[in-house]
Each structure stands twice: as structure tokens, then as C-alpha cells.
Amino acid sequence: MKTAFHFASGDGSAFSLALKLQREGHPVTWHVKTPEARNIGRGYVKAAVAPPEGAIVVFDTTQRGAEGAAYRKKGHLVIGGNPFDKPLEIDRAFGSKVMKDLGIKTPETYPFSDIPSAVKFLDTVEGAWFVKVSADVGECDTYDAADPEAMIRYLEWVEGVGEVHPFELQRKASGIEVSCNGWFDGKDFIPPFDLTIEEKLLLTGDVGPRTGCESCVVWHASNSKLADRTVSRIADVLRRERYQGPIDLNSLVDTSGDPIGLEWSARLGFDSTQAWMHLFQGDLGEQLEAFAAGDLPEWEPSDQGHLSGTLRVTIPPYPGTDKPGHKKTTGLPLDPRVMSDNVFDPMDVMKGDDGLPCAAGSCGIVGTVNYTGHHLEHVQRHMLETAKSLAIPQAQFRVDPLSRAARDMAALEKLGLLGR
Numbered sequence: 001m002k003t004a005f006h007f008a009s010g011d012g013s014a015f016s017l018a019l020k021l022q023r024e025g026h027p028v029t030w031h032v033k034t035p036e037a038r039n040i041g042r043g044y045v046k047a048a049v050a051p052p053e054g055a056i057v058v059f060d061t062t063q064r065g066a067e068g069a070a071y072r073k074k075g076h077l078v079i080g081g082n083p084f085d086k087p088l089e090i091d092r093a094f095g096s097k098v099m100k101d102l103g104i105k106t107p108e109t110y111p112f113s114d115i116p117s118a119v120k121f122l123d124t125v126e127g128a129w130f131v132k133v134s135a136d137v138g139e140c141d142t143y144d145a146a147d148p149e150a151m152i153r154y155l156e157w158v159e160g161v162g163e164v165h166p167f168e169l170q171r172k173a174s175g176i177e178v179s180c181n182g183w184f185d186g187k188d189f190i191p192p193f194d195l196t197i198e199e200k201l202l203l204t205g206d207v208g209p210r211t212g213c214e215s216c217v218v219w220h221a222s223n224s225k226l227a228d229r230t231v232s233r234i235a236d237v238l239r240r241e242r243y244q245g246p247i248d249l250n251s252l253v254d255t256s257g258d259p260i261g262l263e264w265s266a267r268l269g270f271d272s273t274q275a276w277m278h279l280f281q282g283d284l285g286e287q288l289e290a291f292a293a294g295d296l297p298e299w300e301p302s303d304q305g306h307l308s309g310t311l312r313v314t315i316p317p318y319p320g321t322d323k324p325g326h327k328k329t330t331g332l333p334l335d336p337r338v339m340s341d342n343v344f345d346p347m348d349v350m351k352g353d354d355g356l357p358c359a360a361g362s363c364g365i366v367g368t369v370n371y372t373g374h375h376l377e378h379v380q381r382h383m384l385e386t387a388k389s390l391a392i393p394q395a396q397f398r399v400d401p402l403s404r405a406a407r408d409m410a411a412l413e414k415l416g417l418l419g420r
Contacts, residue, residue: 002026003289006051008071008081009033010061012040012362013270016345017058019044020277021285029055033064036323039330039360043351044339051076056292059245060268062089077292084241085266092132092168092263099261102233104249106261108171115159118169122148122155128172133158133165142210144172173260175252176408180221180230181265181272185294186244189235192220192299193227194279195419196248196272197405202319204400211319215383215401217309217376217409218275220301221419226412230259244292248272257415271368274345275308278370302372305420309379310345310368311387311401315394318364330361335391343370343386366392376406 004027007018012032022028022045029048032038041047051057057071059080068081087094093111100106107130112118122129129151132142145151151169158164179196182189198216202208224232231249238247247266251259277284281302290296315332317325331352338344339357346367352358359366369390371382380402387397412418 002283002285004028004052004055005058005285005288006048006055007031007045007058007060008051008064008067009037009040010059010064012037012347012360014058014060014268014273015041015045015347015349016270016274016367017060017268017277019346021288024283024285026285027052027055033061034362036326037348037360037362039350040348040362041350042360044349056289057081058268058288060270062086062267077289078244079288079292080245080267082241082243082245082266084238084243085245088247088264089266091166093166095264096168096261098234098237098264099249102237104230104233104251104261105258107173107252110169111166112169113166115155115164118155118167119152121169122152125171130170130172131155131167133167173252175254175260176411177250177252177262178226178408178412179248179250179265179269179272180226181246181248181269181276182227182231183246183291183299184235184238184243185291185296186242187239187294189227189232190291190296190298191224192222192301192304193224193231193419194218194220194272194276195226196269196275197402197408198272199398199400199402199404202398204398206403209319211312213271213310213312214398215309215311216272216275217307217379217402217405218272218279219307219420220279220299220304222304223419226253226259226417226419229257230261246273253412253415253417257417270347271310271312274368274370275310278308278372279303279306303374305374306372307374307376307379308370308372309376309383309402310370311383311397312368313366313387313390313392313395313397315359315364315366315392315396318396326364327361329359329364332359332393334358334366337390338367338392341386343382344368344390345370366395369397376402376409 030045062085065083334357350360
């Protein structure tokens, strides 16, 4: 009998990973904490609020540290659910301080707790600025302003929309944006590290709101050169915190190869997790089991040179956070291939009354098309061909997936940081 896994999901984002482990023969149970996402995976993965005895518990979002600690106390092996993930990722000022303490450069950054103080500051500076605020403004929670005047207008609008929590203003920095991710088992990072380049904006041509990831490419690094300058520097801190799970540092690499740290992701990171899990042949669940137990010396990817790409397929009202609007899509019929074809990784999907996949009415992210290969052009072409062939009403996706990846990968290679 293979080891069981229980997914204590925050928002349903780990559904594809749960499904992959189930297809490998592992017993899988599934619970989604967010009420509007409860239908994700319904009919495809067994629902259970608590894990069965002996199951490995997997968390896919931050701020679940108390639950993770409780399951560990009960004897479960746990991936994620770390108390340290909340301050590291959610408290951007704290995360920035950690980078500085580790000798990682950060953009010129100023913390604020209210809009009027930020406006007063902006009256004294020039140039382009970036902000990521915490307020009820949906996909408009980030903004790149060309000048202080534009940022002031934006922040004054935010103040009238919802409650504002502490935030930061950053002076715009430039470089190659790349994420370096490692898996820490409580004692050490388990090699190899993996690198990700994302297209974060909704629309073709890199315009529109930031949605986190519209397409991405992930590969295992053949060396730790970039990791040594970024994420691996936090090892002593993670060891002290007994951190277990993936952790990523997104950064801008300047022309000299020096990273400028932007933000930590202290959790599974969709859509990069979907891409990452396709870099393995055989039983990924067995490797995750060994990792959770602290017995994995290194990951065993299928091919060190493989690239894994994703292209997100969505339906309106995505990317908005209109909960009633998303709920109205519940039951929308989807192409059966979103559940039967292994090149598609589902997310906002459940089994309909007719036994076929339909929209779960949570967030509008139907899932991602995935392809692996040695050549970026091959990966791009096949992802796009598959996305165009899917019979999904009102499907939307970028038709230029990974458009900047070739350029940025070439630049990283010149700096000796590509790891391929």
C-alpha cells in the first residue's frame, strides 16, 4: 500500500498535485479551507476534513502554521504549514529585512501604515515607483507608476475602496526577473534547486493587470550558482525555524549578475508547482514521502536538461475577485480533456452531474496546459496548440506564452547563472 497524502488546501491551488499523486496510486484526501473554493476537486478526489492516520499532510498556502504544528504534534509528516511562512511572505517589510540581513540587495523601499503618509513622502521624490497594497481591490492590488503623481492618484483611490493594511513603496529597479526555489526538509536544502521565469500580466504583449502567473517555464538547475546568491542564504534561519517545504525568492538579476531580492514565496507556488511536478518521471509521491521524512538526499528529475512550461487557461470574470460572478460559472461544461489529458493540470474544476468536468465556480482559473521538452520553442508551440484546441466556453489565455523567456534565459546564460 502506498503512503497516503492529505491536502489541507487553502484555496484549491494544489488540486493538480493531489491529482497527480492519486494517479500514481497514492490514497489522497482533500479539504479546501476557503468556502468559495470548496467545490474544487469535488468528485475527483475524496473529501475529508482531517487526514487519516499515517497520512502526509500538505499545505499549499501560508498562514496555516498553527494547524501544521498541531498535525506534527499528532505524529503526521507535514509539508508546509510553517509558522514562519506568514511573517516571511505576508509581512513584506519583515521579508525585506531578512534579505538585507542575509546580504541580499533589495530595491529602495519605504514602509507605510497609511495612505496620507505615503502621499506626503511621494511629494518629495521623483522617478518610477511600485506598490503592493493590502486592501479589497482585487487584481488591482499592485501598480507600477511612471511618476509620483500617478502613484498618488492610485493610492488615494485605494484608500476609498477598502481597509488598507501596512504596505511598501519601492523605487523601480531593473534586471532579469527570475525566481529560485528550493525544498528545505527542516535541516537542509535538497538539491537540485529549480528556476522559474514567469509572464505575470494578463494580456498578450505584457499589458493588463498582474495576476501572478499567466505562463511560466521551470527547470532544475545543474548548479547552485544562482541559489548561492539568493535563496540558499536563508538556510540557517530555516533550520532554526524547523521549516519544512518549498521556499522561493523572486529577484531581479542586474547586469553584473548581482540579485536584487523582491519577495519570498514560502509555500507551493502555482503555476510553477504544476510545471515543477512534470519534471519527474516515475513516482513523485515516493520522493515527497522521503522528503517529508527527512530521508531524501536529492530529487530525481527525469532529465536535467528538460524545460517545463505552463499556459494558464481561464474564464471570465477572471481575473476579478467578484465572488457572485464566479459562482455563476458553476457547472459550466468544460472539455473532458481537462481531466483526461495529462498535459492539462486542472484547478477550478469539479465533476458535473453528467460525470464530466465542469467549472467549480471559485476563481475562473480552469487550469494550465503543460508541456516539457529541451527546446523552448517546442514547449511554447505545443502549449498554444493545445490551449486553442480546448472546447471551453469563453476561454481566455495569452497567445504569446513565455515571450520574454528566451531573451532572459540567454542573458542568464551569459552571466553563468542559467544552470542548464
